[in-house]
Amino acid sequence: MPYQPFKILSTLVFMLIYCNSIAAVTQSPADSILQRYAVDTCSSHSNSNPYLIKFSTIPSANLLQQYGNVQSITRHHYILRQKPTDSSVVYCYTANNNYKAGLQVLQQLDHLQSKDSITLQVAYQDLKEPLQFCRRLTQSSQYRVGIYRVLKSDWKSFIDQASVVRADVIRKPVPEIIINTSNLAANQIIYAQSKFPEITGKRIVVNVKEDLFDTTDIDLHGRFIKTGNESSSNTAHALIMATLIGGAGNSGDKGKGVATETLLSSSSYSTSLLPDDNEYYSGNLISIQNHSYGTGIENYYGPEAMAYDEQTFTSDTTLHIFSSGNIGNQTSNTGAYSGINNFANLSGTFKQAKNILVVGGTEASGTVMPLSSRGPAYDGRIKPEIVAYGEDGTSGAAAITSGVAALIQDAWTKKFANRAPAALVKALIINSADRAYNAGPSFIAGFGTLNAAAALNTVQSNQVFQGSVRNGQVISFNVTIPQGTGELKVTLCWTDPPAAVNANTALINDLDITATTDNLQTWQPWVLNSFPIADSLLQNARRMRDSLNTTEQITIPDPAGTVQINLKGTKVNSAQQFYIVYSFLPKQYFHWLNPVENIILPANQQTTIQWHSTFTGSGTISYSLDAGNSWNPIASNVALQPELINWNVPDTLSSALIKLTLTDTSFVSDPFIISPRPRLATGLNCEDTVLLHWNKVPGAKAYRIYLLDNHQLTNYKQVTDTNIILFKKQLPGNYLAVSPIMQDGKEGLKSYTTQYEKQGVACYVVSLLADKTTNKGVLLSLTLGSLYQLENLHWERFTSTGWKDLGTVALNNSFHFNYNDEQLPEGIIYYRVRLTTSSGASIYSEAVSVVIFNQHSFILYPNPAYNSITLLNEEAKSRRVVIRDMSGRTVLQRNIEDIQETIFLQQLASGIYNFSVYENGVCVFSKQFIKLQ
Structure with a gap:
């Protein structure tokens, strides 16, 4: 049969051409993707192997889903289960298993x-x-x-x-902040602390996953819980994070965090980026774990992403809060969003998880920082979920959000006597966020800017629905709209089962939320265009069904009557727990965020006045120091957006008000206080007493002394003078602060808290210095911390016969003294001061020394010597010491570099030795010394 040989020959020719084409392409350096991910043989396709496909144009999500997307290599290269027939296919080869590797x-x-x-x-x-x-x-x-x-x-x-x-x-995590530039006026934290003073995070445990913070820091003292997972290293970054989350403010303004009474624990990230074991979270009652670190851009659903989703799904009550990253200006080189500048650059695959909360960073005005990492997630989901203040890094934004989460958990626990699930806390944070840009979310700012006060308002109002939904089931809830409502916001959130590592899409259970108003109009959630082109990613959100995210949000402008919230289990494998949070935004509102009631602003410093409002245009801001009887201008023609302005606070001690005046109305703040900060100092630190003193604050009638007792500053004593003598035996601690008391009894700003034992002050003497002068003399400089009960100062020098009195000074109002000593002998000279009190007692300083070179450039002492001898010289140079016995035999040699060098002599027998110093082979000093046993 002639046909069969022809058929075989044709087949062989085709295979030869096909194999050669594959080999040629595989060996071509122009396509590294093909080299890495395609098989290098002409063997037939195995059913277990997917295909490596290159498209000429970016494929749609529907097309990728149709052919079974296994892995996105780049925007044009994909690993697919089935061979596509689409005309945009450039090539199609059997894939190797390298797609399973980073x-x-x-x-x-x-x-x-x-x-x-x-x-x-x-x-x-x-x-x-x-x-x-x-x-x-x-x-x-x-x-x-x-x-x-x-x-x-x-x-x-x-x-x-x-x-x-x-x-x-193996990747190493990197902290994502530089310095602590906390601003609690941002994100309505000061406002929340003023409005809900009883909500402090007490008994709520927040875990900081990174290196260990300083557990003895006075802003955290007494609230650290040891768990056994701590790092052996302490870092400043960890301390900043812990302070932002829960600093008590004992040290001063920068030491105050969000949840001032929360309990803090620590877990090391040095050995693994995976979550801790479930038993660790449950056994230590950890409600929030803060993750202020990152790696590089990792746009895939990796093992850490899966593990954090699994941990949250299993434990339910631990919310993981991550910083988005500080690489918002970098470009991904892998995945569906490769090559798109300034998008899809979250720092770490763990941030691709769906059951966590990722936080970007903003300025105080709410503008997202350029370096704040952006979404979307690898599969198009919305990331970050929210943004918060983090001017020097998103680490701080995450920590502030963790503190707010602790406040929410505290408020929920107080109200309902149980811990809120992670998805509920997440929904409360997202729903209360202020709109950052347009009506819906974005891949830059997520669902908006963190708003602590709004979240706590929602908890107190119990504006929450929760339940469980099955596949195909529809559940409805009704919301009655109050009068004057400008917008209804509704947020759905659920904790989804973990997807498989390397999953093309992370979502497992798909829930859908809609809302129906009285006029039968149906409102769908906001959805972003996740198509991998920058223009698409920048588009405003549209209202449509969401099939990607575990968070969905609906906003309805100018609602009225009753709104029905409908939830459908569109694709649910098993019963899925869900949480719906809603809130009402008034049509018009204005409130001050800083200053708030009873806050104390530092006098003679710049502060940022902040407000939150629906009003637009401009107005005049002024302040009053007499309860509103008269007003002093701060600024005119102030634009109401952005909602802040800097103010140089006057140098005074007074109650105050501020006012914004518009064309037809004005808004006056609650009363607050302006106060100078006293400067507390240690005057003397004697064996049984300590004297503290501070500057006089004009307008103060008294001063209140505070003592750190356990973990809080407590009122210890009130005095009218500007100094106080305290007996150490009566003090339970050594950290103290002082504040001025106004004429009406209100309290001003506390000094920075000081530890009196660490101020470098002994019993009166702060410092005594001895410095050589150019004429071979010595200048003595003395600084005293206090003149309390002192009469005279005596300068003394040590001589062969003992301490010699050089001169006496009667003490007046000065704390600084100098004395010149001339015509001194060569060698080491010792000085001290003797202070005499009104009772005749003498108080001695520590001795100080200075070396005087007169005839020689070297001094050798002591002589005789025992175990060591010391050489002093006027300048540091490379030299060599040679020690010889009396027969001329070298017994010790050593190179020296410093001004002072000690030579150990234990190996030398008793006797007389020659000590010589050589510089560049020339002897520059020689002297005999006696070695004693």
Whole structure:
């Protein structure tokens, strides 16, 4: 049959051409994607292997879903389960299993020799028997992740194992803040603390996952809970985070955080970026865990993302709050959003989780910082969920949000006697956020700017629905709209089951929320365009069904009557718990955020006046120091947006008001206080007494002394003078502060809290210095901390016969004294001062010394010497010391560099020795000394 040979020949020719084309493309350096992710043989396609597809245009989400998207390599390259027939396909090859590895893994492998090994974090599944072609170092069976070492020569065999789901390099977390620039007026925190003074986070446990903070810091003292997972390292970053979350303000303004009585614990992130075990969270009653750190851009659903989703889904009452990152100006080079500038740059795969809360950073005005990392998540979900004040890094924004979450948890627990689930706290935070840009969310600011007061208002009003929904079930709730409402906002949130590592889309259970008004109009949630083009990502949100996010939000302008909230279990595998939070925004409102009632503003400093309002246009801001009888201008033609202005606070001690005047109305603040800050100092620190003194504050009738007792500053004593003698035996601690008391009994600003024992003050003497002068003399400088009961000062120098009195000074009002001593002998000279009191007692300072060189450039002492001898010289140079016995035999040699060098002599026998110093081979000093046993 002539046809069959022809058919075979044609087939062979086709396969030859096809294989050659594959080989040519595979070897082409122009397409590194093909080299990394395509098989390098002409073997037929295996049913277990997906395809590597390159599209000429960016494919739609529907097309990718149709052909089973396994992994997004870039915006044009995808790993698909099925071979597409779309005309935009550039090429289609059988994929190898490298898509299960991170790009950094593949890049490192490119530079390794065959016998070299690489250490990896590996996520696995269905591990019925140990992984092959590797050596296990550690393993977390709960989250199915381990650390393994793999030879490069075994790489293909290792990654081809079906149990291997994802392989990544070991990453080191990086803190995401520089300094503490806290501003509690932002995000309505001061306003919330003033409006809800009983809500302080008491008994709520917040865990800080990073290095350990200073647990002895007076702003955190007495509220640290040791859990056993702490890092061995203390860092300033960790202390800033803990202080922002829950600082008590004992040290001063910058030491006050959001939840001032919350309990704090710490968990190290140095060994693993995975969450702690479930028992750790439940056993230590941890409600919030703060994560103010990041790695690089990791746009995939990695093992950490899965683990945090699983942990929250399992424990239910622990909310994980992450900073979005400080790489908002960087561009992803992997995933569906690769190559898009200023988008999809969250710092770490753990931030791709869906059951957590990711927080971006803003200025005080609410403008998002350029370096604040942005969404979308790898699969198009909204990230970050909210933004908060974090001018020097999103670490602080996350910490502030963690503090607000503690306040919410405290308010909920006080009201309902149980801990709020993580999804409910998340919904309360998101629903109460102030709109950042347009009507709906964005990939830059999420659902808006954190608003602590609004969240607590929602808890107090119990504007919450919760329940459980099954597949296909519809549940409805009715909301009655109050008069004067300008907007109804409704937010749905649920804790979704974890997806599989490397899942193309993270969502498992799909719930849908709609709202129906009295006129039968149906309102759908806001949805962003997640198509991977910058123009699409910048588009305003539209109202439509959401099939990506576990948070959905509806806003209805000018609602009236009754609104029906409808929830549908569109695609639910098992009963899904949900939480719906709603709130009403008045048509018109204005309230001051700073200053608020009874707050104390530092006098003679710049502060930021802030407000929150629906009013637009401009107005005049003024202040009053006489209860509103007269007003002094601060600024005119002040634009009401943005809602802040800087004010140079006057230098006075007074109650005050501020007022915003518009064309047809005005808004006066609650009374607040302006006060200078006293400067507290230690005058003397004697064996049994301590004297404190401070500057006089004009207008103060008295002063209140505070003492840190346990973990709070407590009122200790009130005096009318500007100093006080305290007996140490009567003090339970050594941290003190002072505040002025006004004529009407109101209290002014506290001084910074000081530890009197650490101020460098002894019993009267702050410092005594001895400095050489150019004429071989000595200038003595003395500073006293107090003149209390002192009469005279005596300068003294030590001589061969004892201490010699050099001169006496009668003390008056000065605290600083100098004395010149001339014509001094060569050697080490010791000085001290003797203070005499009105009772005739003498008080001595510590002795100070100075070295005088007259005829020689070197001084050798002591002589005779025992175990060591010291050489002093006028300048530091490289020299060599040689010690010889009396026969000329060298017994010790040593190189020296410093002005003072000590030579140890234990190995030398008793006797007389020559001590010589050589510089560049020339002897520049020689002297005999006696060595004694």
